[in-house]
Structure formats: C-alpha cells, structure tokens
Amino acid sequence: xxxxxxxxxxxxTGKTSIVASFAALAEKKVIADCDVDAADLHLILGSxxxxxxxxxxxxxxxxxxxxxTGCGICTELCRFDAVSPVNGKTGIxxxxxxxxxxxxxxxxxxxxxxxxxxxxxxxxxxxxxxxxRYGPMVHARLGIAEDNSGKLVSLVRLNAKNIAENRKYxxxxxDGSPGIGCPVIASVTGASLVLAVTExxxxxxxxxxxxxxxxxxxxxxxxVCINKYDINTDMSRQIEEYCLTKKLKVVGKIPYDTIxxxxxxxGASVVEYAGKPVTFSIKKMWxxxxxxxx
Amino acid sequence: xxxxxxxxxxxxxxxTGKTTIAANLAYSIGYNVxxxxxxxxxxxxxxxxxxxxxxxxxxxxxxPEIDESKCNYCGECGRICVFSxxxxxxxxxxxxxxxxxxxxxxxxxxxxKAIKEIDRETxxxxxxxxxxxxxxxxxxxxxxxxxxxxxxxxxxxxxxxxITIIDAPPGTSCPVIESVKDSDYVVLVTEPTPFGLNDxxxxxGMVRELGIPFGVVVNRATIGDRCMDSYCxxxxxxxxxxxxxxxxxxxxYSRGExxxxxxxxxxYIFEELFSLISGEILEETEYKL
Numbered sequence: 001x002x003x004x005x006x007x008x009x010x011x012x013t014g015k016t017s018i019v020a021s022f023a024a025l026a027e028k029k030v031i032a033d034c035d036v037d038a039a040d041l042h043l044i045l046g047s048x049x050x051x052x053x054x055x056x057x058x059x060x061x062x063x064x065x066x067x068x069t070g071c072g073i074c075t076e077l078c079r080f081d082a083v084s085p086v087n088g089k090t091g092i093x094x095x096x097x098x099x100x101x102x103x104x105x106x107x108x109x110x111x112x113x114x115x116x117x118x119x120x121x122x123x124x125x126x127x128x129x130x131x132x133r134y135g136p137m138v139h140a141r142l143g144i145a146e147d148n149s150g151k152l153v154s155l156v157r158l159n160a161k162n163i164a165e166n167r168k169y170x171x172x173x174x175d176g177s178p179g180i181g182c183p184v185i186a187s188v189t190g191a192s193l194v195l196a197v198t199e200x201x202x203x204x205x206x207x208x209x210x211x212x213x214x215x216x217x218x219x220x221x222x223x224v225c226i227n228k229y230d231i232n233t234d235m236s237r238q239i240e241e242y243c244l245t246k247k248l249k250v251v252g253k254i255p256y257d258t259i260x261x262x263x264x265x266x267g268a269s270v271v272e273y274a275g276k277p278v279t280f281s282i283k284k285m286w287x288x289x290x291x292x293x294x
Numbered sequence: 295x296x297x298x299x300x301x302x303x304x305x306x307x308x309x310t311g312k313t314t315i316a317a318n319l320a321y322s323i324g325y326n327v328x329x330x331x332x333x334x335x336x337x338x339x340x341x342x343x344x345x346x347x348x349x350x351x352x353x354x355x356x357x358p359e360i361d362e363s364k365c366n367y368c369g370e371c372g373r374i375c376v377f378s379x380x381x382x383x384x385x386x387x388x389x390x391x392x393x394x395x396x397x398x399x400x401x402x403x404x405x406x407k408a409i410k411e412i413d414r415e416t417x418x419x420x421x422x423x424x425x426x427x428x429x430x431x432x433x434x435x436x437x438x439x440x441x442x443x444x445x446x447x448x449x450x451x452x453x454x455x456x457i458t459i460i461d462a463p464p465g466t467s468c469p470v471i472e473s474v475k476d477s478d479y480v481v482l483v484t485e486p487t488p489f490g491l492n493d494x495x496x497x498x499g500m501v502r503e504l505g506i507p508f509g510v511v512v513n514r515a516t517i518g519d520r521c522m523d524s525y526c527x528x529x530x531x532x533x534x535x536x537x538x539x540x541x542x543x544x545x546x547y548s549r550g551e552x553x554x555x556x557x558x559x560x561x562y563i564f565e566e567l568f569s570l571i572s573g574e575i576l577e578e579t580e581y582k583l
Contacts, residue, residue, distance in 0.1 A: 011308010
C-alpha cells in the first residue's frame with residue numbers, strides 16, 4: 001500500500017489541480033482530500049457522498065448560568081481567553097464561554113466550586129466516503145474555528161487506506177493543505193512519497209525550503225514539482241539548483257496556462273480538458289512519480 | 295476617530311494574495327503602522343517589506359515537568375488531561391510535550407505539588423523596521439504542530455496607538471481565528487474561481503461568527519467567471535477592490551517586489567483601499583452607536 005501526499009508549504013501553488021489530474025491518470029487508487037479546512041477536490045471529481053459521519057474532535061466547556069455564583073475562578077484559570085464575565089467585573093454572576101476560543105481543556109469545569117461548568121463532547125466536523133468519477137474518495141469538512149484538524153486528517157487517511165485494502169488497490173493519493181503545521185504533519189507522517197508543489201517565486205522557494213525541512217524532520221522521501229514555472233524562469237532555475245544541493249528530484253515543470261482555470265470552472269481535471277503542453281507535462285510527471293513510488 | 299485600528303487580511307483559500315494586500319497596504323500607509331505576520335508556518339511578508347530585524351525572542355509553551363520524588367502516582371494529572379499529554383503509569387509518569395496545549399490543569403490538580411511548568415520552545419518572534427513601518431513576525435519551528443501559541447505572542451504587538459495590519463494564514467481553523475480575532479475589520483482576499491468561491495464562503499462564515507465587519511478583495515479578477523460578483527451581491531458583501539490578472543503583476547510578485555513600487559498606479563489604488571476600509575469601519579461604528 002503506497003501513499004502519495006501532495007503538499008506545498010505556500011498556498012495556491014496548484015496541489016488540488018494536480019491531484020485531480022492524478023486521479024484521472026492513476027488506476028486502482030483511493031483519493032483522500034486531507035485539506036479538511038478548505039476542501040476543494042470534490043468540486044472537480046464529481047463526488048457523490050455515499051456515507052456521512054460526524055467527527056467529534058474535542059470538547060467544549062458549557063456553563064449553566066443558574067448555578068454560576070460569579071466567583072471568577074474560571075475566568076482567572078482559563079489560559080485561552082475563552083471565559084469572560086458577562087457583566088464585566090461587577091460581581092454579578094454569569095460568565096460566557098466563547099466557543100471559538102475554548103480549547104476544551106476542562107480546567108474551568110474541574111475547578112468550578114459549584115460545578116456550574118460541564119465539559120461536553122462536541123461535533124467539530126464531518127467526514128465523507130464518496131464515489132467520484134475516478135473511484136472512491138474520502139474527504140471531510142472541519143467546522144469553522146475548530147482545532148484537532150490533525151485528528152480529522154488522520155481519520156480521513158485511515159479510512160482511505162481501509163477502502164484501498166478492501167478493494168485490493170495499491171495506492172492512496174492525498175491532497176494536503178498549505179503550511180507545515182498540524183494537518184500537514186498528520187498527512188505526511190509515514191507516507192511513501194511526498195510531492196511538494198511549488199511556484200517560481202521568492203515566496204514559493206522560501207516556503208518550499210520549510211516543507212523540505214519538514215520532510216527531513218520526519219524522514220520522508222520528497223520530490224518537487226515547479227508549477228507555472230515559466231512565470232519566472234530565473235526563479236525556476238534557482239529552485240532547481242536548490243533541489244540539486246538537497247539531492248531532491250524535480251519530477252515536473254508545468255507551464256503556466258489559463259486552461260487550468262477553465263478546466264476548474266468546467267469541473268474537469270486539466271488532463272481531461274486540455275490537449276496542450278500543460279497536459280503533456282502533467283502526464284510526464286505522473287509517469288515519473290508512478291515509477292518512483294514503485 | 296479611533297486612535298488605533300487593526301485590519302486583518304485573511305482568506306479561505308491559500309495563495310489568493312493576502313500577503314500582497316497586507317504588505318502593500320502597510321507600505322502605502324507608510325507611517326504609524328505595524329505589520330504583524332501571523333502566518334507563522336510560512337511567513338512571507340518579510341520578502342516584500344525587507345525589514346531589518348532588531349530583536350529575536352524564543353517563544354515557548356508551558357509544558358509539565360514532574361518531580362518524581364514528590365509524585366505519589368495518584369493519577370489525577372492523567373485524569374484531568376484531555377490531550378493525553380501526561381500519562382501516569384503504576385510507578386512512573388510519561389509526558390508527551392508535543393501534545394500538551396499548556397492549559398495548566400495537571401500542575402493545578404496535583405495534590406503533591408509535584409508538577410512544575412517549564413517552557414518548551416516552539417518558535418521565534420522577530421521584530422524589526424522597514425522604512426517607517428514596524429514589523430513583527432513569528433516563525434514556527436519545523437516539526438511543531440501548533441501555531442496558536444506563537445500567533446498569540448505575535449498578537450501581543452498590536453499597536454495601541456496607530457494602525458496594525460495583520461497578515462493571517464489561509465483557512466478558517468484555529469490559527470486563523472487566533473490571528474483575526476479582536477480586529478476592527480477583516481479583508482477577505484479571494485479569486486473568482488470555483489475553489490476561490492467555495493473557500494470564500496467558509497471564510498465569510500468564520501468572520502460572521504466572529505462578528506467583525508469585513509469586505510472582499512477579488513484578486514486575479516479577470517481569470518474566472520461572474521460567480522464572485524453574484525455571490526457578493528446576493529450576500530450583501532462589499533467588494534472593496536478588484537485586481538486584474540496581469541502577468542506583469544505576477545512577475546513582480548515572483549521577484550519579491552511590492553506592487554506599489556513596481557507599478558506607480560498601485561500606490562493610489564492601495565491608498566484608496568485604505569480610505570475605503572477606514573470609511574467602512576467608521577460607518578460600522580456610527581451604525582452601532
């Protein structure tokens with residue numbers, strides 16, 4: 001069972017567009033959209049939800065206003081600015097707990113002298129098993145302001161692997177999220193191969209370096225794709241030279257083409273929509289990756 | 295008129311142009327302005343503002359350290375911890391500092407006062423100057439999962455007297471909330487594509503839940519269709535500015551150049567944007583009064 005994870009560091013480099021094309025090109029695979037914060041892949045793959053599940057990621061402190069004495073201990077102990085007195089420091093009972101700030105640690109509930117606070121399980125998102133134009137897909141939606149994205153990402157990955165095993169498929173392709181934090185770490189640890197999609201800009205190179213450090217930190221094999229490479233061929237060259245010093249393979253250099261957006265608007269992947277240099281480079285890149293991943 | 299104004303620049307989708315807007319806005323305001331780069335996982339605004347960094351501070355989160363000579367293995371710390379960061383066994387205690395959220399619960403609950411909190415470094419806070427623009431950024435250490443504590447440290451530098459521009463990370467989850475909360479106004483940057491619209495809707499939901507007034511900047515406005523205009527009209531959302539999709543703009547960006555420097559007309563455009571935003575905030579304040 002191989003897992004290919006597509007990440008970028010910098011947002012907007014083209015991860016989802018590329019994964020959509022891979023979905024069209026690869027056979028016998030399960031697709032996982034692990035960008036649980038802002039999932040977009042289902043928009044292109046025409047996914048029909050077969051099963052919807054709730055994700056209970058963490059807890060939330062809930063106050064019973066009838067029991068509150070206004071002692072203020074909860075406000076004092078909360079490290080996350082989630083608890084505040086309703087009427088300011090007037091000594092009038094009543095606190096409000098901000099659901100967006102509450103981390104569900106339970107300290108306020110634990111130390112409330114009158115047990116006016118309860119720590120409750122909360123539904124912080126949903127995850128779905130869908131059937132797409134190109135096979136099974138697992139994706140998710142994390143609720144607004146929620147944390148525990150790492151847990152939801154791990155759940156999506158696990159379910160994608162299970163489906164692959166059931167259907168005797170060898171490959172899971174994962175669309176990751178931008179950044180290098182919790183959801184990205186949860187997407188890449190233990191993966192067979194990471195594809196870092198970058199763009200020929202100073203920001204792109206800066207962020208790529210951090211992604212490369214992340215892969216080194218977790219000891220995962222990484223290859224690079226320079227998307228929209230002809231926007232700045234000098235920067236592309238700089239990126240290639242950097243990859244050379246790090247002994248990292250550049251598996252693809254995709255030219256900029258407005259047809260990529262047209263394909264997205266049409267709800268199609270690039271390789272389905274266009275028969276142009278851009279399609280050719282994506283197909284070439286896929287062949288390279290397929291060979292590397294084994 | 296307010297003495298201090300905090301404008302956060304956010305988006306749902308990554309790569310729409312938050313840093314472009316934040317950096318150019320700060321630069322065009324030019325004085326009594328501070329930029330906080332809260333995208334601590336991948337901070338980029340320094341590429342455009344090129345600040346001289348004058349101070350670096352290591353930022354840590356409190357994690358438990360157990361004095362096993364005092365510990366009686368009662369297990370209370372394990373019971374209170376919802377993150378499984380402290381696991382008492384029969385005659386030893388294991389901690390998983392990377393899972394710790396720093397709530398302080400274990401230390402508070404320990405009957406033997408055997409738990410002390412120590413700082414675990416998660417990143418670095420850098421402060422500097424670019425011309426007359428004050429600059430603060432956080433840079434998360436590689437391998438760290440949690441950005442909110444470092445973002446909180448950056449947010450401590452919101453100006454009390456002057457203008458603060460916040461460059462937020464992409465998305466709508468807790469790092470973004472941490473960056474955006476308590477701002478006077480949020481600029482949501484988007485692009486007129488299906489992905490852009492899908493993610494903008496999530497971002498709008500977030501800002502509405504936070505109860506902060508907001509407007510939209512449509513970047514690369516000529517690449518897509520009219521979906522963005524229809525959506526904003528229907529939702530009564532103000533489009534503050536539309537930036538066309540021009541190769542020259544992309545090329546200048548790729549070289550780390552500010553649009554206001556590369557293209558003189560953009561100086562006026564960003565000044566106008568700031569005027570518009572100030573007007574929106576004033577209107578909102580008057581409405582509330």
